[in-house]
Amino acid sequence: MNTSPVKKAVLAGLLALCLTASDAFAADKGIKVGDTFPELSEFQLEGKLPESLKGKVVIVDFWASWCGPCKDSFPVMEELQTKFGKKGLVVLAVNLDEDRATMEDFLKKHPVTFTVVRDASKKLVGRAAIKSMPTSFVVSPDGKVTSVHKGFHGSETQKQYVKEVEALIGTAVASKE
Helix, strand or coil, X not given: CCCCHHHHHHHHHHHHHHHHHHHHHHHCCCCCCCCECCCXXXXXXXXXXXXXXXXXXXXXXXXXXXXXXXXXXXXXXXXHHHHHHHHXXXXXXXXXXXXXXXXXXXXXXXXXXXXXXECCCCHHHHHHCCCCCCEEEEECCCCEEEEEEECCCCHHHHHHHHHHHHHHHHHHHHHHC
């Protein structure tokens, strides 16, 4: 096959572009809507995990003390836990701070009743491929991720959480009847 240098350069460029794109897709695995959320006990998280999350609606919220939107989302997470906790919601906050003392200082200033653990090893963060904070996963009673929230946008995000949690709690109650 006799190919001109220009065609060879274009083909080489297209090949490089395809390889780069496939590398980007491979690197962006993470946890997506429809995936089963991984078993948290496998990640050596610091802190006490809830006894069982099976059959519960769970919001897994990745946050750090230095993250401004995380600070804004904490009262909303607390409100969700208070409003829906008895109906089957579990809010689980996964801290990404480098040291435990920083996390504890934040929690003294912003106390909450929901469960907070720390991913010191960053294994869960890596598995979830967290790229922005806060990032939250809403998980159905059967363990499937139903939505992913990247960032926190005040009342807009709060309304989305309420709508999603109410729908999932409704399906959880209906399946028990």
